[in-house]
Amino acid sequence: MGAEGQDSGLDLAGPSIGTTGEFAVLRQVTARLPQGPGVLVGPGDDAAVVAAPDARVVVTTDVLVEDVHFRRDWSSAYEVGRKAAAQNCADVAAMGARATALVVGLSAPRDLPLDWATGLTDGLRDESARAGASVVGGDMTRGERVVVSVTALGDLEGRAPVLRSGARPGDLVVVAGALGTSAAGLALHLRGDAALLESWAALAAAHRVPVPDYAAGPALARAGATAMLDVSDGLLQDLGHVAAASGVDLVVDAAALEPDLERVGGAAAALGEQGWDWVLGGGEEHALAATLPPGAPLPHGVRVVGRVVAASAGGGVVTVAGLAPVRVVRRGWDHYAR
Amino acid sequence: MGAEGQDSGLDLAGPSIGTTGEFAVLRQVTARLPQGPGVLVGPGDDAAVVAAPDARVVVTTDVLVEDVHFRRDWSSAYEVGRKAAAQNCADVAAMGARATALVVGLSAPRDLPLDWATGLTDGLRDESARAGASVVGGDMTRGERVVVSVTALGDLEGRAPVLRSGARPGDLVVVAGALGTSAAGLALHLRGDAALLESWAALAAAHRVPVPDYAAGPALARAGATAMLDVSDGLLQDLGHVAAASGVDLVVDAAALEPDLERVGGAAAALGEQGWDWVLGGGEEHALAATLPPGAPLPHGVRVVGRVVAASAGGGVVTVAGLAPVRVVRRGWDHYAR
Structure with missing residues (x-):
């Protein structure tokens, strides 16, 4: 033109x-x-x-x-x-x-x-x-x-695709990859303090270059994953998609996410922000979240972070169990949210 | 972010x-x-x-x-x-x-x-x-x-893909679809004269919505096409890609493009432009151009516009035969050309 x-x-x-x-x-x-x-x-x-x-x-x-x-x-x-x-x-x-x-x-x-x-x-x-x-x-x-x-x-190498809609009550909620590091890195870049960026260089890098565990996807499929997605909008929001599509509720165990909280805790303290916001709500992490039948083998690098329960009212509810009452400011990412 | x-x-x-x-x-x-x-x-x-x-x-x-x-x-x-x-x-x-x-x-x-x-x-x-x-x-x-x-x-429905590199001396150069109409429509829109746009509404529409003959692609493949591409940068430039990739020269017969020239001639005269510029150099047309062995059946809607000849010096040369000496201003489209 x-x-x-x-x-x-x-x-x-x-x-x-x-x-x-x-x-x-x-x-x-x-x-x-x-x-x-x-x-x-x-x-x-x-x-x-x-x-x-x-x-x-x-x-x-x-x-x-x-x-x-x-x-x-x-x-x-x-x-x-x-x-x-x-x-x-x-x-x-x-x-x-x-x-x-x-x-x-x-x-x-x-x-x-x-x-x-x-x-x-x-x-x-x-x-x-x-x-x-x-x-x-x-x-x-x-x-x-x-x-x-x-x-x-x-x-797909002959396998059935793993959709978001197959989670069943009794399944485990599992994650491959870190949570909150990209959000921590974004916060560090937004603050723009050179000393802080240097202190937490790995977190800053995690925002600029996420490092997904690609092998975990096929491995989880082979292990019998009933649902799977990548964490691009924040763990709670993305698990909400699984819960809604599957007609179930999910319970996330905060204790299982303590390692993630610890990884970002120093940066959160330095910036005066809540680490849980990043761990539960941070997007662009590109960890994989999935549901697995109980007793399924856990592939390398995959950890249990919660469980699938029967829907309370139509499904789609994600609860965090064991979390001290902190304010979760940003639960996810809408490209048009103000 | x-x-x-x-x-x-x-x-x-x-x-x-x-x-x-x-x-x-x-x-x-x-x-x-x-x-x-x-x-x-x-x-x-x-x-x-x-x-x-x-x-x-x-x-x-x-x-x-x-x-x-x-x-x-x-x-x-x-x-x-x-x-x-x-x-x-x-x-x-x-x-x-x-x-x-x-x-x-x-x-x-x-x-x-x-x-x-x-x-x-x-x-x-x-x-x-x-x-x-x-x-x-x-x-x-x-x-x-x-x-x-x-x-x-x-x-590909089991067929071999038709590349740009298979044209051989003796093949016919064929086209499915009109040439120059999108360029004519662009010129009309650039002029912005409402009366002219109304007079040549079909040409203006051809710029806004090209209508490629999709069926001609598989039909030409079945007919034995040795090379094929879509005319997105202008006929001469795109045929130049075929000639270069195949190590041959091409001769386009201007007489075969008279129907295209006639289609845009009125608009060209009204705008004071050269219809041949549009027919030979107009991009975004999305006609299909191909080479076919002589004697191959011509699929519906496909016409002969030239022939493949042995390379003069390494190949890649496209000549227009029978064209009165008009100035071809724009031979193609480079997104970064000044």
Whole structure:
């Protein structure tokens, strides 16, 4: 179209994607992307072709917007790429599947440094590789802000997908991964105190680059998980989705989350915030939460944090047992909440 | 993240996505999306699951940015949805495949009218249905400008994918669909003259909503197409991709494109522009261009527009034969070209 996107006016030390040109950028980006054995046609054609061995494909998409989901002064391009891949691959894992391929849409101003585009690519590539997937294609276009759109495909390896709707009374509620660290990191970045950021560097990093336990998804599926999702909106809100979809109530045992509280407790004290807010309500953690029949084997890295009970009134209620009465300010994340 | 996206400041007659809330919008949007028989898990979980009958899946992604690819004062939300689906499904068709499923990422300001989001959904749904696909999932997030990211999946139905690299000397160059109409429509919209827009309403509409011949993709594959792509950057530039990837040269016969020139000739004269610029260089047309062995049956709606010749010097050269010497101003579309 004819209308012009505006540049963001940054000074450049090196070439930008605008001065390099769309096709030259795509060539440089594509050259950084190794293709796994399941990729039958990689980047460079109208579309890619990926193996789907059991004749089904898992598909999920997530969009990251500059100054909404990341800030270029907080996160490197590499970290944004890691995070964009991670949140999509976590969704694939939460179905009990293994990620196979990603496609990426990048909208960016002309003056985006070429290094930023290649850094993003490297981050997408490395996190995809951690999940077992290849970046097989993409699209690049102009836009005022950087917007990274990722779609991930996955392979269920013959298993049934694990939905949100299968939890049954008597099941255990389990989690793979830490809770609250991303929210703690966000709070540290928002405060912007360099000394605090240094003291709690691991928490800050957890916000910039979540590190989901991808293997836990298929492992939980093999163990018989009756429901599963990834913790993207906050534990209580996400468990609420499971409870509502399954027509059950859930009881979370606060004592089981003490290690999470301890992990963020120092930062919470330093910032004058409540660690429980982060542990129970923090989004973008991308831990996996699931329900397992009692007696099912607990996969490596998976811990019990609660239990499924019969619905009190239609289901959907999540209760925290054993929690001292603290105020839970933010129970989750609505992109349009004020 | 904590930073706030800004609203665009439009007055609203009805509810916006911000006042409605993310989850309520998603419920309303999802309720408008019927799911075809190949959808094993539809919207509402961490990911969808789609059938891939021949154990392969075609995947492609495209991003549409407000004021770069569409303008809300030119196009209705429904038209933007149609176009977003069309350009992705055309990429799937250009592999010789049938589109099966779409996922959609929408980034939008809080004050986007709810009607706009549902109109977009209806457009995506209807164009997907025209291609044989279902919209199976998506993501919605805040952003200053509307950005629509679509990923389409496709089924090769047991056939080999048709790449850009298989054209051989002696093959015919063929096209399914009109050329130049989208570029003519863009020029009419840029001029903004209401009387001209009314006189050439079909051309204006062709810019807002391309109507690819999806069936021609699989039909050309069955007919033995040796190379194929969709005309998104302009016929000469896109055929240049085929020529370069195949190591051949192509000769386009201008006489074969006279019907396209006639279709846009009146609008070109009225605007004082060159119709050939649009026919040979106009992007976003989403016609399919392919190469076919001589003697191959021509599928319905497919016409011969040229021939493949041996490479003069490495290949990649596209020549137009029989064209009176007119100036071809814009040979294609680079999102970062000045």
